[in-house]
Amino acid sequence: MVRKFLVVGFALGLFAVTAAAAADMPEYKLAIKDHKFEPAQLTAPANAKFKVLVTNQDATPSEFESNDFNREKIVLPGNTITVFVGPLDKGSYKFFDDFHQDTGNGVLIVQ
Amino acid sequence: MLGVALLVFREVLEAALIVSIVAAATRGVLRRGLYISAGIGLGVLGAILVALCAGAIAEAVNGSGQELFNACVLFAAVLMIAWHVIWMSSHARELVQHMQSIGGAVKAGSSSLSMLFAVVALAVLREGSEIVLFLYGMAAGGAGLGGLLTGIPVGIIGGVAVGFALYFGLLRIPLRYFFTATNWMLVLLAAGLASTAARFLVQANLLPALGTQVWNTSALLDNGSVIGQALHILIGYDAHPSGIQIVFWLTTVVLLVIGMKLTARAPPRRADVDAARGGSTAAT
Numbered sequence: 001m002v003r004k005f006l007v008v009g010f011a012l013g014l015f016a017v018t019a020a021a022a023a024d025m026p027e028y029k030l031a032i033k034d035h036k037f038e039p040a041q042l043t044a045p046a047n048a049k050f051k052v053l054v055t056n057q058d059a060t061p062s063e064f065e066s067n068d069f070n071r072e073k074i075v076l077p078g079n080t081i082t083v084f085v086g087p088l089d090k091g092s093y094k095f096f097d098d099f100h101q102d103t104g105n106g107v108l109i110v111q
Numbered sequence: 112m113l114g115v116a117l118l119v120f121r122e123v124l125e126a127a128l129i130v131s132i133v134a135a136a137t138r139g140v141l142r143r144g145l146y147i148s149a150g151i152g153l154g155v156l157g158a159i160l161v162a163l164c165a166g167a168i169a170e171a172v173n174g175s176g177q178e179l180f181n182a183c184v185l186f187a188a189v190l191m192i193a194w195h196v197i198w199m200s201s202h203a204r205e206l207v208q209h210m211q212s213i214g215g216a217v218k219a220g221s222s223s224l225s226m227l228f229a230v231v232a233l234a235v236l237r238e239g240s241e242i243v244l245f246l247y248g249m250a251a252g253g254a255g256l257g258g259l260l261t262g263i264p265v266g267i268i269g270g271v272a273v274g275f276a277l278y279f280g281l282l283r284i285p286l287r288y289f290f291t292a293t294n295w296m297l298v299l300l301a302a303g304l305a306s307t308a309a310r311f312l313v314q315a316n317l318l319p320a321l322g323t324q325v326w327n328t329s330a331l332l333d334n335g336s337v338i339g340q341a342l343h344i345l346i347g348y349d350a351h352p353s354g355i356q357i358v359f360w361l362t363t364v365v366l367l368v369i370g371m372k373l374t375a376r377a378p379p380r381r382a383d384v385d386a387a388r389g390g391s392t393a394a395t
Binding site: 035058059060061062063067068069070071072073074076079081082083084086087088089098099101102 | 114117118165166169170174177178241244245247248249251252310313314315316320323324329333334335349350351352353
């Protein structure tokens with residue numbers, strides 16, 4: 001029983017800490033319009049965690065995905081998703097719209 | 112057409128690999144074809160339901176709904192596989208003897224085998240919901256009907272064909288080692304699913320990453336390649352895993368191996384001993 005409380009307490013503590021840290025994390029915004037990313041290039045600092053906000057301005061669902069920084073999340077029409085990324089080393093990381101791979105391509109420059 | 116076929120192929124492939132392993136691991140079970148078909152059918156229904164509820168899922172828990180939903184489905188599958196693998200380590204011998212001596216099938220109902228059929232449903236549900244959303248978008252976006260009608264079957268047939276290839280490949284393993292092999296495949300499958308669940312929780316900022324990219328083998332085998340993706344399902348391959356993914360992968364393997372050893376060491380039940388004696392006298 002005690003252990004259960006400890007586990008729950010630990011989880012809540014962890015949640016509070018990460019939530020507090022998330023509040024002052026830098027945000028970078030992307031839009032999906034006509035199955036393309038706007039902007040198609042995003043620049044973020046190295047060795048820091050940040051948020052990417054993706055808004056889908058099209059009338060069809062998209063999936064924000066990256067094999068280079070291991071993220072995937074569906075973005076429904078008119079919705080905005082938040083994805084936590086990093087900390088990453090310097091370099092360029094590709095991302096794409098899994099549902100529109102021929103047009104939806106972008107790159108994240110970490111420097 | 113090609114874009115549709117490729118996406119459908121990739122999603123179907125992931126589910127097909129899991130279904131193949133389950134199909135092999137339930138060898139010798141009475142009416143397993145029916146169980147597996149029912150699992151796939153339930154999964155397809157679930158996928159449509161999940162796609163319909165995508166909006167509600169996306170907005171749940173401050174926008175972390177998708178990650179939590181995926182993680183829950185994955186952890187549920189991990190628990191079911193774990194249950195089966197541990198049960199199997201004390202029943203595999205019995206099952207093989209039954210198949211060799213009587214040549215008949217065992218009933219799934221009383222055993223943990225039915226757990227594995229739920230795993231089939233969960234795998235189809237997770238991959239299928241993405242296909243449904245994608246195809247809905249394609250249709251709503253005015254993609255040609257011809258492209259959809261050729262792309263979907265080509266993708267499905269391609270993915271299912273790879274699944275069948277794996278299944279028939281596994282059947283070539285001699286019966287003596289067969290369930291040991293499928294059990295190990297299930298352990299690696301479960302470990303990979305646990306690692307993927309951890310990745311979703313990191314993406315939602317609910318778990319610390321413990322190092323975003325502990326190593327990077329993407330030059331060797333990229334996550335986006337078909338082989339990389341197949342290995343991702345089969346053994347949990349990730350070209351650049353986060354530290355917490357490695358922790359979840361290793362923890363799953365260690366816990367399952369301990370569970371298997373503990374149940375395998377348990378004294379055999381009376382029925383097993385009798386069956387073994389019966390089997391050996393029949394052979395001599």
